[in-house]
Amino acid sequence: MGGCMPHHIDTGGGAGVGGDVNTQGGTFIGRDQIIVLSGYSGEQLELVLAHLRELLTGGRAKMEADLAARRLHIQAPDAPAVTLSDAAAEDLLSAARRMSGERAYLAALMVHPRYARWAKQFVPLSGQMTALRRPPGWLDAPPEFILLEVHGDGPQRQIERIRLDDVTQAIQKHPALVILGEPGAGKTTTLYRLGWQAARDRLQTGQGRLPLFAPLAEYGEAYASPLEFLQALARRHLGEGFDLPAALRAGQVLLLVDALNEMPFATGRAYRRRVQAWRQFVQEWPGNQMVFTCRSLDYSEPLDLPQVEIERMDDARVQDFLSKYLPTELARQVWQKLKDRPLLALVRNPYYLSMLAFIVAQEGRWPANRARLFESFEQVLWRREAGRNHPDWPGPERMSRALVRLGYAFQERGEGTRLPRSAVQEILAAEGGRPEAVLRLALSASLLDTESPPDAQAEEQIRFYHHQLQEYFAARGLLARFAGGEDLTGLWKQPRYRQEMPDPGKLGLLDPLPPPPPTGWEETTILAAALADDLPAFVAAVQRVNPVLAGRCLLESGAAGEEGLREDLRQNLLAETRHRRVHLRYRIAAGEVLGRLGDPRFTRLEVGGQPVILPPFVYLPGGEFWMGTSVWEALRLALKRELETGERPRHRVALDPFWMGRFPVTRAEYACFVQAGGYDTERYWTPAGWAWRRGEDPGGGPVDDVIKLLRTLRQDPALRRQVDRYFSPQQVEVFEMLLQIEDEAQLRKMVGQGYERERDRPAYWQDSRYSNPAQPVVGVTWYEALAYCRWLAEMMMQEEGLRVKVEGQAEMLVLEGGQWQVGLPTEAQWEYAARGPAGRRYPWGQRWQAEAANTIESHILRPTPVGVFPEGETPEGIADLGGNVWEWTGSLYRPYPYRAGDGRDDPEASGPRVVRGGSWNNNRRLVRAAIRGWDLPCYFFNYFGFRVVLSRQSWRRRQPPGKKGLGSES
Numbered sequence: 004m005g006g007c008m009p010h011h012i013d014t015g016g017g018a019g020v021g022g023d024v025n026t027q028g029g030t031f032i033g034r035d036q037i038i039v040l041s042g043y044s045g046e047q048l049e050l051v052l053a054h055l056r057e058l059l060t061g062g063r064a065k066m067e068a069d070l071a072a073r074r075l076h077i078q079a080p081d082a083p084a085v086t087l088s089d090a091a092a093e094d095l096l097s098a099a100r101r102m103s104g105e106r107a108y109l110a111a112l113m114v115h116p117r118y119a120r121w122a123k124q125f126v127p128l129s130g131q132m133t134a135l136r137r138p139p140g141w142l143d144a145p146p147e148f149i150l151l152e153v154h155g156d157g158p159q160r161q162i163e164r165i166r167l168d169d170v171t172q173a174i175q176k177h178p179a180l181v182i183l184g185e186p187g188a189g190k191t192t193t194l195y196r197l198g199w200q201a202a203r204d205r206l207q208t209g210q211g212r213l214p215l216f217a218p219l220a221e222y223g224e225a226y227a228s229p230l231e232f233l234q235a236l237a238r239r240h241l242g243e244g245f246d247l248p249a250a251l252r253a254g255q256v257l258l259l260v261d262a263l264n265e266m267p268f269a270t271g272r273a274y275r276r277r278v279q280a281w282r283q284f285v286q287e288w289p290g291n292q293m294v295f296t297c298r299s300l301d302y303s304e305p306l307d308l309p310q311v312e313i314e315r316m317d318d319a320r321v322q323d324f325l326s327k328y329l330p331t332e333l334a335r336q337v338w339q340k341l342k343d344r345p346l347l348a349l350v351r352n353p354y355y356l357s358m359l360a361f362i363v364a365q366e367g368r369w370p371a372n373r374a375r376l377f378e379s380f381e382q383v384l385w386r387r388e389a390g391r392n393h394p395d396w397p398g399p400e401r402m403s404r405a406l407v408r409l410g411y412a413f414q415e416r417g418e419g420t421r422l423p424r425s426a427v428q429e430i431l432a433a434e435g436g437r438p439e440a441v442l443r444l445a446l447s448a449s450l451l452d453t454e455s456p457p458d459a460q461a462e463e464q465i466r467f468y469h470h471q472l473q474e475y476f477a478a479r480g481l482l483a484r485f486a487g488g489e490d491l492t493g494l495w496k497q498p499r500y501r502q503e504m505p506d507p508g509k510l511g512l513l514d515p516l517p518p519p520p521p522t523g524w525e526e527t528t529i530l531a532a533a534l535a536d537d538l539p540a541f542v543a544a545v546q547r548v549n550p551v552l553a554g555r556c557l558l559e560s561g562a563a564g565e566e567g568l569r570e571d572l573r574q575n576l577l578a579e580t581r582h583r584r585v586h587l588r589y590r591i592a593a594g595e596v597l598g599r600l601g602d603p604r605f606t607r608l609e610v611g612g613q614p615v616i617l618p619p620f621v622y623l624p625g626g627e628f629w630m631g632t633s634v635w636e637a638l639r640l641a642l643k644r645e646l647e648t649g650e651r652p653r654h655r656v657a658l659d660p661f662w663m664g665r666f667p668v669t670r671a672e673y674a675c676f677v678q679a680g681g682y683d684t685e686r687y688w689t690p691a692g693w694a695w696r697r698g699e700d701p702g703g704g705p706v707d708d709v710i711k712l713l714r715t716l717r718q719d720p721a722l723r724r725q726v727d728r729y730f731s732p733q734q735v736e737v738f739e740m741l742l743q744i745e746d747e748a749q750l751r752k753m754v755g756q757g758y759e760r761e762r763d764r765p766a767y768w769q770d771s772r773y774s775n776p777a778q779p780v781v782g783v784t785w786y787e788a789l790a791y792c793r794w795l796a797e798m799m800m801q802e803e804g805l806r807v808k809v810e811g812q813a814e815m816l817v818l819e820g821g822q823w824q825v826g827l828p829t830e831a832q833w834e835y836a837a838r839g840p841a842g843r844r845y846p847w848g849q850r851w852q853a854e855a856a857n858t859i860e861s862h863i864l865r866p867t868p869v870g871v872f873p874e875g876e877t878p879e880g881i882a883d884l885g886g887n888v889w890e891w892t893g894s895l896y897r898p899y900p901y902r903a904g905d906g907r908d909d910p911e912a913s914g915p916r917v918v919r920g921g922s923w924n925n926n927r928r929l930v931r932a933a934i935r936g937w938d939l940p941c942y943f944f945n946y947f948g949f950r951v952v953l954s955r956q957s958w959r960r961r962q963p964p965g966k967k968g969l970g971s972e973s
Contacts, residue, residue, distance in 0.1 A: 037083050039091040040074070048098040051085070055095075056110040058082055062207045066114070075114055089116045096240060097455065103242030105213065109206040112214065112240075118199040170197070170311060174292060177309045179285050181263070181295040183302055184313030186471050186526060187354025190296035193313070194259040197294060201257045212257035212292055213250060215240070218454075220265040220420045220466070222277070229284040233258070239455060254290030264301035264521075265420050265470065271505055271520055278304040279508070303520045307511025315351040315771060318342070324353075328360045337363055345561065349373055354469065372561030374533035377475040384448045393447075395440040405434045405441045406450060407483075410467065410476025417523050420470055421454060423462040471526065478530035485531070485541060494524040496548040499579070504586040515864040519588045525552060532556035539568050550575045551589065554596035573603045580871045587854065587861070587871070594868025598671065598777025604870075605672070610798045613679045616672045617799075620662035620953060621881050623832075628840050630656045630831060631899050632933045645928050648935045654900040656831050662953040663828060663836050666869035666882050667890060668791065671776035673765070673783075676791045682763045687793040689910055692786030695941055696762055702913050704941050709754045713741055766943045777868035779888045779948035785916045785940035788827060788891045788949040795951065796825035828952040829908050830894035830917045830935070831901050837884045837919070837932035839877065844931060846877045846884040851927055856886030859926045866923055866946070885930040888948035889918040896937035915939050922946035 039051055055077070058064050064079040075092055077085040087095075095111035112118050167173055170193055173180055184190045198214035205211045217236055226232040230248070237247040250256050260281070268274035285293055285308065295306060316324070321341075325334040337360070341347050346369070350356040355376060362368055362379045370376040385399035412430045413420060422430075424442070431438035442465070445451040450472060454464045467473035485491060497519050498504045507517050528545060529552075535541040538560060546553035554572050557565065579585050579593035601607070606617040632640075632650035685693050691701040700706065716723050716738065744750045760766045766782030767773045773781050783791075828836070837846045847855050855875035857867045870882045877884065884890075895907040896915045906912055918936040921929035924946040929936070938947075 037085045039086070040088040041090065043091060043094075045098065045101065048091070048094055049102055051087075051091075052095050052098045052102065052107050052111055054083070055085065055114060056104075056106050056206075058085070059110050059113055059203075060106070060206055073116075075116075077114065087114060092116055100238075100240055100242055103244055105241060106206060108241050109202040109213075112202045113199060113206065118195045118202070167311070171200075173309065173311050174294065178289070178291065179293040179295075180309040180311055181297060181302070181306050182311045182313065183297055183299045185299055185315075185352060187352045187469070188313040188315070189353050190298075190313065191261050194261055194294060194296060197257070198259050212255055214257045214259060216259045216261065218261045218265075219263055220267070221454075221464075223267050224269075229281055251288045251291055256288075256291045258291065258293040260293060260295045262470075263295055263297035263304075263306075267417075275304050275505070275508060278306065282306050300518055300525070301521050303517040304507065305510060305514030305517060307509075307514055310514075312772070316353065316356065317351070317769060321347070321351060321356060324356055325360060328357070329364055333364070340369070344369075346370070346372075349376070354471070372533045373559065374475065374478065374530040375561075377472070377530070378534070381450070381475075384450065388444060388448050391447075393444060395437065396444065397436050397441065401434065401436060402441060402444060402448075405431050405436075405438075406445060406476045407479045408434055410473045410478075411480030413467070413473050414477035414480075414524070414527055420473060421464040421466040424453075424465055425462060427465040474526045475530050477527045478534060481524075481527055481531045482534055482541075485535075485544070491544070492548045494522060495528060495545050495552055497522050497552075499549075499586065499589045500584050501586045504588060510862050514862070516588060516591075516862045518592055519551075519586070525555070528552060529556050529559050533560040535560075539565060542568060542572075546572065546575060550579055551592045551596050554593075554600055558596070558599050569600055570603070573597060573600050576600065577603060580868070581873050583873055590871040591863070591867050594777050594871040595775050598669070598775045598868050602669075602671075602777055604665075605669075610801050613798070614675050615795075615798045616669075616675055617795075618664040618666055618668070618672065618951070621665050621879050622662050623660065623836055623879065625658040625660040625835070626840065627655050627657045628835050628838065629653055629842050630834055630901055636933075645931075649896075649898065650933045650935060652899055656835075656901055656903075658831060658835055659955060661828075661832055661955065663832070663881055664950040664952065665880060667779035667888055667948045667950045668788075669776060669869055670774065670778050670780045673780040673791060674776075676794050677764055677768075679794065681790060681794045684794070687790040687797075688786065689789065691911075691913065691940070692784075692790060695784065695786050698762065700941060702939065702941070705758045705939065706751055706755045708939060710747070710750065713738075713750070717742060760943070767945050770945075772865050773945060775868060778866045779869060779883070781866060781888055781945050781948050782943050783891075783947065783949065784943045785891050785938075787943075789893070789910060791949075792826045792951055799825060823953060823955050825951055825953055826910075827891055827893035827949055829903070830892045830919070831903065832952055832954070833884075833890065833892050833919045834932060836877065836879075836881055839879070843877075844933075845875075846881070846932055847875050851930075853927075856921070856927075856930050857883075857923045858886045858921060858930055859924065861886075861923075863923055866948075884920055885932070886921050886925075887923055888920070888946055889922045889936060889944075890920050891947065891949040892917045892919055896935070918947065 037051055037054065039047070043051075058077065058079050061079065064077055067076045067078075068074075073089045075087045075089070077087070092111075092114045093116060096108070096115060099107040099111040170182065174197070182190050182193060194216065198216055201211055201214040205213060215233065215237060217233060221236075222229070222232050226235070234247045237245050247256070263278070263281075266274070266277060268277060281295075285306070295308065299312070322334075322338050325337055328334070329337060341350070346359075349372070350359050355373065358376055358380050359370070362370065362376070362383055365383050366379075368379055370379045381403065382399070385402060388402075389396060389399065409427065409430050413422065416422075428438040428442060431441050434441075442451065446453065449468050452466055452468045454466060467476075481491065481494075499519070505520060510516070532538060532541055532545075538557075542553050542556050545556055550572065554576055557569060557572060576593045576597040580590050580597065582590075585593075604619050608615055608617075631653040633653040634651070636653075637651060681687055682696060688696060694701045741750065741753065744753065760782075761768075765780055765787060768782065837843070843849060845851065845855070852874055853860050855872055857863050857872060866887055869887075872883065872886070875885055876882045893908050893910065894901075894917045895909075895912055896917050897905070897907045901907070915937040916939075918938060919934070921927075921931075921934065924944075928934075
């Protein structure tokens with residue numbers, strides 16, 4: 004509790020002492036100052052807490068953290084100033100339990116280091132309420148949050164992603180939710196902030212809910228239910244007499260349930276049972292607020308709750324962080340060096356960025372990867388501790404070996420991240436020396452931390468300060484075992500095939516299909532790869548049982564070169580995405596890693612110094628086919644209450660041969676266009692498209708479109724009833740609100756806010772859910788899609804030919820100006836590719852197959868990497884024509900019959916353009932190959948993409964020369 008027992012001063016009667024008081028690291032309680040650093044008694048803590056309770060209730064207190072001294076200063080007018088060490092502040096919670104009062108608990112929580120965020124960023128609070136004033140250099144980088152909401156039912160059902168300024172916006176809308184993010188993104192910190200704000204509000208106003216933090220790492224088998232676990236926690240902090248069920252019945256509790264991924268479990272079935280228990284608990288206690296957290300990749304057993312995702316830091320926020328943490332000139336130098344390094348992708352994570360800034364500020368070193376970042380951090384901390392001249396300092400090597408043993412022991416247990424002090428000392432004793440000294444010194448270095456258990460009589464718990472520190476030390480233990488020849492495949496193997504993948508259970512509306520169940524050793528293995536002396540051998544061992552994890556090891560190790568290893572992994576991962584016995588959950592994971600490594604089905608080259616990625620093309624011979632829907636098919640659809648969208652009359656259409664991109668254009672392909680300055684080159688854009696690029700809305704734009712709809716709704720009560728029928732309650736509420744606004748300028752302003760976006764890149768370009776290189780690019784207008792096609796055509800014109808396959812034979816398409824064109828498929832070309840001469844109902848055949856397309860039924864709730872639904876490919880091998888993303892075509896939406904020469908395919912014409920194929924955000928009814936959708940060319944959504952075609956005006960063929968042409972078809 005703060006070190007050895009120094010001199011202790013207690014004036015008892017409150018006599019004043021003038022000037023500064025030097026307690027020599029002890030405790031002083033006086034009329035003008037209260038200093039509590041160490042050597043305090045339980046009675047003194049209760050006295051201090053009683054004072055703080057009154058001080059903080061008034062709402063005029065100011066708190067300032069001294070990070071270097073690990074102290075908190077609290078001041079208020081006409082009251083003694085209070086200085087607390089972090090250890091004393093932590094111990095105030097124990098005093099609150101003895102005092103058995105809610106207000107004492109709330110005051111203790113407000114000054115607790117974790118809640119007051121002494122070592123992490125703190126969002127400044129407005130008004131006259133108690134606030135934490137940040138010292139110079141204090142981090143101010145609040146996380147960005149994305150809320151997922153479901154709107155509509157049946158065919159109208161859609162998933163909306165809402166960017167939030169603060170997570171409290173989501174809590175105000177949803178009484179229970181789960182926060183997802185990568186390791187170090189700030190999930191636990193967010194819970195602490197919510198707890199601090201709730202404690203402040205309830206203490207000062209008597210309103211709001213009582214915060215209770217529940218670390219699921221402590222939810223062991225000893226507790227029969229979540230309620231029993233929470234009751235133990237409540238008694239720990241609020242005393243034995245606190246009635247938690249009564250508070251829950253009154254709707255008075257804010258539960259902050261941390262780290263679903265750290266919840267102890269013996270088997271996968273046991274874990275699912277425990278998650279189900281929490282799901283049921285949420286339903287049994289309505290009226291309260293409950294916030295859960297979990298690592299995104301570990302969210303394999305969903306809670307059926309709205310989800311909030313923590314976004315990674317963008318360039319501006321990284322620079323802002325550095326400017327606050329480092330001196331001005333050093334911050335500028337660090338950013339200049341960082342912005343061109345692969346390390347930037349890593350430190351968009353707040354935890355890693357703060358670690359890097361600390362290392363650079365202390366020693367100016369630049370770690371190569373995440374594991375080396377931890378290694379450097381550890382070494383800096385050991386040097387700091389060595390400089391403090393601890394009398395029993397055993398040296399950094401012995402300290403490090405001890406923590407390696409401890410980290411591996413923690414990881415090996417797979418039961419949370421805490422152990423009793425005696426168990427930790429027993430593990431450390433195996434390294435020799437004095438385990439109690441090693442433990443105390445590791446706590447001093449902030450590599451380990453302590454926590455009180457729910458049971459007041461139980462032993463103090465020890466954990467690593469951050470779960471990733473545990474994984475780092477465990478990684479070093481893993482490497483030692485690998486070097487010793489130990490078989491570690493049991494740590495890496497996870498379900499891959501259909502027959503072994505566990506059922507995720509009933510998924511709620513907002514629950515996406517989870518990734519494969521984690522082994523618990525993923526992060527440890529990736530860190531080990533980054534530290535490995537023989538990376539190829541280590542990755543090869545992992546690849547034998549888990550190609551996805553092996554790919555992540557290579558990507559996240561920071562290793563340069565190793566091209567042979569990369570190519571081997573690419574081919575293995577590609578095989579996983581194509582193997583029908585491999586479960587969809589693993590195929591998606593394989594596709595995402597393959598996208599990051601570089602999909603070998605695409606051709607990468609430079610044209611005029613610009614990177615270009617070409618897709619594989621599939622040759623379609625053309626000829627006559629039936630387009631549209633017959634009367635009998637329309638009748639069948641009507642009987643099944645399915646949509647028929649202007650698909651009649653059925654008619655014959657003749658097409659010339661053409662080549663179609665096997666996949667929708669991917670994010671990786673489109674990034675080349677963005678990087679090449681395609682948004683700033685007028686010749687790629689139609690006149691209307693260039694006007695849109697400059698900020699205009701030719702043809703009225705989406706705002707005019709919505710205004711027209713609102714006018715029609717005002718005049719047509721029957722149409723208003725249709726809105727009530729087909730839209731979600733939230734959307735109906737928005738319509739009703741807009742309909743009440745008479746002033747058109749105000750109405751335009753409000754509607755326009757929903758369509759604001761940058762016009763020098765696609766919408767959602769910075770959104771992590773759509774940023775995988777293998778995903779279809781989304782958020783593009785028709786103008787952007789066509790501009791990309793024109794840019795691609797120009798790039799291809801600079802090469803002598805395109806290698807394609809025609810009727811199974813490799814041939815070279817000679818690219819001669821005016822004889823061919825790259826563009827969007829016409830509506831007829833798209834339907835011919837999807838239906839074929841036989842007139843298939845779906846791209847893959849006559850019957851619906853749930854495993855053939857990414858739709859709402861598959862519960863993925865986002866675009867998938869291209870080509871991970873092999874069951875959904877056409878007989879010719881074209882992928883993703885059904886589901887995943889709607890695809891822009893080059894055709895205007897006009898009534899059938901389709902006539903190629905009637906101007907509907909003119910890129911300069913104005914009017915709505917046809918979209919085809921359905922998407923991840925729609926149900927199976929919109930995947931039928933004849934379905935026609937349309938939108939204005941200025942519209943953009945997170946489920947709109949496109950693909951390219953090569954269409955001949957006239958062409959000639961020749962056998963390919965020895966030199967490889969541009970592109971390939973696999």
